[in-house]
Amino acid sequence: MAIALPPEARLALDLLEQAGFEAWLVGGSVRDACLGLPPGDIDLATSALPAQTQAVFAGHRTFPTGLSHGTLTVKIGRLTLEVTTYRVDGDYSDRRHPDQVRFVRDIHQDLARRDFTCNAMAWHPARGLLDPCGGQADCRRGLLRAVGEPGLRFEEDALRVLRALRFACQLGFAIEEGTLRAMMDKGQGLGSVSAERIAGELNRALVSGHSAAALARYPRVLLLALPELNSLFDDPAAWDAGLRRLRDTPASLPLRWAALFVDSAPQVDPPPGLCWPDPGATPLRPAAALLEACLARLKQPGALRARAVTLAQYARSDIRPDELPLWLSALGYEAVDSLLALRQAGEGISPELAALRAQSAARREGGAPLALKDLAISGQDLLALGYQEGQVLGQALERLLKLVLTGQTDNSKEALRALARSWLHPGARG
Ligand code: ATP
Numbered sequence: 348m349a350i351a352l353p354p355e356a357r358l359a360l361d362l363l364e365q366a367g368f369e370a371w372l373v374g375g376s377v378r379d380a381c382l383g384l385p386p387g388d389i390d391l392a393t394s395a396l397p398a399q400t401q402a403v404f405a406g407h408r409t410f411p412t413g414l415s416h417g418t419l420t421v422k423i424g425r426l427t428l429e430v431t432t433y434r435v436d437g438d439y440s441d442r443r444h445p446d447q448v449r450f451v452r453d454i455h456q457d458l459a460r461r462d463f464t465c466n467a468m469a470w471h472p473a474r475g476l477l478d479p480c481g482g483q484a485d486c487r488r489g490l491l492r493a494v495g496e497p498g499l500r501f502e503e504d505a506l507r508v509l510r511a512l513r514f515a516c517q518l519g520f521a522i523e524e525g526t527l528r529a530m531m532d533k534g535q536g537l538g539s540v541s542a543e544r545i546a547g548e549l550n551r552a553l554v555s556g557h558s559a560a561a562l563a564r565y566p567r568v569l570l571l572a573l574p575e576l577n578s579l580f581d582d583p584a585a586w587d588a589g590l591r592r593l594r595d596t597p598a599s600l601p602l603r604w605a606a607l608f609v610d611s612a613p614q615v616d617p618p619p620g621l622c623w624p625d626p627g628a629t630p631l632r633p634a635a636a637l638l639e640a641c642l643a644r645l646k647q648p649g650a651l652r653a654r655a656v657t658l659a660q661y662a663r664s665d666i667r668p669d670e671l672p673l674w675l676s677a678l679g680y681e682a683v684d685s686l687l688a689l690r691q692a693g694e695g696i697s698p699e700l701a702a703l704r705a706q707s708a709a710r711r712e713g714g715a716p717l718a719l720k721d722l723a724i725s726g727q728d729l730l731a732l733g734y735q736e737g738q739v740l741g742q743a744l745e746r747l748l749k750l751v752l753t754g755q756t757d758n759s760k761e762a763l764r765a766l767a768r769s770w771l772h773p774g775a776r777g
């Protein structure tokens with residue numbers, strides 16, 4: 348097997364070997380090359396101890412980010428790569444981090460501590476592929492198989508349960524039977540894995556190309572990490588609809604979270620319409636509230652939470668063409684386009700939906716007014732008309748914006764001034 352190694356990575360290998368150490372390309376980039384996929388990040392494994400690796404790359408920019416675990420980050424030209432000393436993990440008393448790592452001299456030991464056979468291969472431009480665990484054959488079969496005794500491996504580090512699901516979502520691999528059984532057996536260990544690491548794997552899984560197919564096949568693995576979706580899973584039609592939305596929406600993180608959660612809780616009352624200009628004033632519908640609680644539990648950043656929850660909140664709302672500008676004004680183009688994409692994924696495209704999408708695109712292209720700052724009139728103009736600073740002035744501006752957005756007035760200074768004047772002096776003419 349030949350791998351087109353970037354010249355900077357080749358230089359790093361050569362520098363290590365010229366200094367008398369052994370070095371290999373390992374991990375995801377070997378797997379991806381086996382699969383004919385473009386490489387992700389480049390990882391090298393070496394017999395050099397961390398201090399020796401530092402000495403080898405003394406002439407380059409290095410970052411000692413993971414040095415206690417043997418990893419030195421090296422920047423060569425525009426390429427950043429990780430160089431890690433051959434190591435085996437110590438005990439995992441917390442089921443998360445090895446208590447200590449032990450550096451070793453033999454690449455075989457280093458490969459044996461890795462999670463899945465497809466990730467446990469090494470490659471060298473002269474020595475070729477080193478594949479003691481049968482990774483290449485499993486890549487050909489599209490099979491994810493734990494290295495060694497699966498039960499032990501998931502017990503050591505329960506995050507591997509979600510790594511398996513993530514790789515199934517990314518690569519479209521099936522999970523080997525014994526590996527899957529061990530994942531389900533040891534899945535409760537996820538309880539002691541940090542929320543951030545769990546979310547990291549889930550996020551990567553959800554935006555992957557094969558996520559819907561993999562979650563259709565391994566739903567119970569997902570439920571180990573997301574018990575919030577238990578009742579969705581218990582309703583086969585709703586669960587299938589969620590997976591369809593996942594399959595048919597663009598790979599954006601908030602959109603994919605919302606796609607999964609839209610029907611996660613029963614909605615008794617009709618879904619809330621838009622509360623313009625302040626959508627936050629509407630109480631969350633149950634599915635959106637469940638998503639909010641879930642993303643908070645997973646300690647996800649506020650921006651992702653807000654965007655995903657907004658989509659889950661309004662995914663079932665009817666957006667009428669005459670009100671589309673109000674939606675765009677309140678939520679922004681990205682959110683509204685995502686709402687339309689969610690609906691399209693759920694219902695298929697319809698002439699109405701196509702018209703809404705076209706209307707949104709045309710407004711965006713034409714730079715149509717969206718916010719108070721886009722009005723042809725300002726607070727200063729209203730003051731000049733005799734308005735006082737304060738709530739009444741603010742409400743007048745909002746009212747003008749609404750009339751502009753709904754096409755009831757031109758966005759011209761004269762038209763808006765005349766309207767504002769008429770509100771200030773009801774009954775007055777001119
Ligand atoms: P990606 O393309 O997503 O970066 P990757 O396989 O490179 O995939 P990383 O998380 O970057 O994944 O890890 C690099 C390598 O380190 C993996 O291929 C695997 O060999 C090993 N590895 C990473 N995390 C674990 C783990 N929790 N347990 C065992 N081995 C692991």
Ligand code: MG
Pocket residue numbers: 374375387388390
């Ligand atoms: Mg990687």
